[in-house]
Amino acid sequence: MIEVKETTLHTLLDQAVNEAKYNHTTPLLSMTKKIDDFNPLLFFEAAEQLPMNRTFWSSTAEAFYIVGVGSAYDLADGADSIEQIERNWRKLVDESIIHNPYGTPGTGLLTIGGMSFDPTIRKSERWKKFSHQSFLIPALMLTKERDTCYVTFNIQVTEDDHPEQLAKRVKWMENRLFDHSGYIHGENGVESTADVAPEEWKETVKRATDYIKQDDADKIVLARELQVKLRDNAAITPILNNLIETQTNSYVFAFERDGDCFVGSSPERLVKQEKDVVLSTCLAGTAPRGETNKEDDRIGNTLLQDEKNRSEHDFVVRMIRQSMENYCLAVDVPDKPVLYPLKNLQHLYTPVTARLKEGYSIFDIVGKLHPTPALGGVPREKSLAFIRDHERLDRGWYGAPVGWLDSNSNGEFAVAIRSGLIQGDQASLFAGCGIVRDSDPEAEYEETKIKFLPMLSVLGG
Numbered sequence: 057m058i059e060v061k062e063t064t065l066h067t068l069l070d071q072a073v074n075e076a077k078y079n080h081t082t083p084l085l086s087m088t089k090k091i092d093d094f095n096p097l098l099f100f101e102a103a104e105q106l107p108m109n110r111t112f113w114s115s116t117a118e119a120f121y122i123v124g125v126g127s128a129y130d131l132a133d134g135a136d137s138i139e140q141i142e143r144n145w146r147k148l149v150d151e152s153i154i155h156n157p158y159g160t161p162g163t164g165l166l167t168i169g170g171m172s173f174d175p176t177i178r179k180s181e182r183w184k185k186f187s188h189q190s191f192l193i194p195a196l197m198l199t200k201e202r203d204t205c206y207v208t209f210n211i212q213v214t215e216d217d218h219p220e221q222l223a224k225r226v227k228w229m230e231n232r233l234f235d236h237s238g239y240i241h242g243e244n245g246v247e248s249t250a251d252v253a254p255e256e257w258k259e260t261v262k263r264a265t266d267y268i269k270q271d272d273a274d275k276i277v278l279a280r281e282l283q284v285k286l287r288d289n290a291a292i293t294p295i296l297n298n299l300i301e302t303q304t305n306s307y308v309f310a311f312e313r314d315g316d317c318f319v320g321s322s323p324e325r326l327v328k329q330e331k332d333v334v335l336s337t338c339l340a341g342t343a344p345r346g347e348t349n350k351e352d353d354r355i356g357n358t359l360l361q362d363e364k365n366r367s368e369h370d371f372v373v374r375m376i377r378q379s380m381e382n383y384c385l386a387v388d389v390p391d392k393p394v395l396y397p398l399k400n401l402q403h404l405y406t407p408v409t410a411r412l413k414e415g416y417s418i419f420d421i422v423g424k425l426h427p428t429p430a431l432g433g434v435p436r437e438k439s440l441a442f443i444r445d446h447e448r449l450d451r452g453w454y455g456a457p458v459g460w461l462d463s464n465s466n467g468e469f470a471v472a473i474r475s476g477l478i479q480g481d482q483a484s485l486f487a488g489c490g491i492v493r494d495s496d497p498e499a500e501y502e503e504t505k506i507k508f509l510p511m512l513s514v515l516g517g
């Protein structure tokens with residue numbers, strides 16, 4: 057890694073092309089500058105005119121945003137595991153020319169992406185545009201942290217490139233993306249919805265509880281699908297805008313792949329890293345919100361004491377604690393959950409803090425934790441086998457880690473729940489439930505119904 061201090065785009069491009077010539081390499085040049093405040097959603101919308109995939113990430117509790125446009129480099133090229141992606145990332149960081157005088161988390165050389173819930177299954181037609189693993193370095197990226205904005209350019213340079221031409225291309229893109237009328241266009245509306253095989257799903261829940269009662273497993277998470285027909289092709293920016301406004305304490309994300317878009321607002325952090333400090337979250341166990349404060353408190357207190365929900369939750373806590381101890385020191389886990397209130401429902405929540413051991417990265421933790429018993433089950437292999445055999449759903453990226461990592465060892469991953477795949481005027485929404493010994497199929501069905509609401513309401517349903 058070459059860290060460049062004070063300089064201009066032209067000087068950097070000259071340097072990168074020279075390096076390419078002398079070493080016969082194709083270095084990635086990453087350059088970050090501070091810019092005036094700009095609305096990340098307008099940047100995302102402006103990028104729609106370019107034939108490039110867009111990426112959106114926000115942690116709404118922290119007013120933090122990353123918007124990526126296009127791809128300067130794909131870490132998943134020739135990689136079929138998260139370990140390989142991590143090796144590719146380390147190599148890329150090592151060989152890149154990085155100019156980022158700020159070092160703010162989420163700026164500079166950064167990779168953002170996601171993966172399939174279960175990469176061992178054959179992809180269905182529906183998810184064909186989403187690779188089992190996909191981590192890109194955006195060509196152009198906007199980062200906003202509170203009121204400060206940064207833009208980062210990433211360009212892979214070859215020995216035949218001309219610095220002036222590259223500079224022109226960067227300027228052209230920049231002008232397009234920061235040119236905006238100032239408001240978000242488009243509106244979404246739902247024409248109809250169709251629950252996919254609800255009765256079969258309830259039977260599968262029953263089968264899972266039978267399986268658990270025979271002591272073959274302790275917990276199995278089962279998901280189902282709601283198909284939504286929209287009045288028109290979906291407008292993604294207003295969806296993100298509405299999610300940001302309605303889903304506090306969540307991660308709002310969008311990953312576009314050739315016209316299809318995986319969108320959601322997840323309350324579930326998988327892991328966050330700031331240097332050697334790591335945070336994880338155990339989130340499982342669900343109840344609705346009350347209409348009045350009094351009713352809400354009553355429902356919350358019942359949830360905190362409910363045995364069935366506590367067991368759903370405790371399986372997650374146990375597994376996350378154990379996994380974190382592989383890569384971390386000083387793993388701290390409170391012994392009781394608290395409530396995590398969201399707009400439509402509330403969860404049991406246990407935060408986990410730890411210090412990452414030297415030599416490990418957030419990718420190691422993601423690889424170890426996924427799938428936690430919040431989305432897979434206990435024991436892991438048996439519950440996954442049950443899901444493969446009985447769920448009748450290609451989860452695709454639903455329920456899997458999505459997130460980002462920068463070259464300064466900062467990053468964050470969420471579990472992609474409360475999400476859907478949007479394909480033109482069709483959306484497939486996904487929601488699941490932790491099935492334990494005492495699960496009642498009807499109640500679990502009702503629970504998934506509430507979990508569809510965040511996405512369904514921003515689609516206009």
Ligand SMILES: C=C(O[C@@H]1C=C(C(=O)O)C=C[C@H]1O)C(=O)O
Pocket residue numbers: 277279324339340341342368403430431473474486487488489490491507
């Ligand atoms: C599987 C989902 O959510 C998970 C299941 C929960 C539960 O069953 O109580 C709660 C939060 C998540 O761990 C989903 O939203 O699709």
Ligand SMILES: [Mg+2]
Pocket residue numbers: 340341342368489490503
């Ligand atoms: Mg549940």
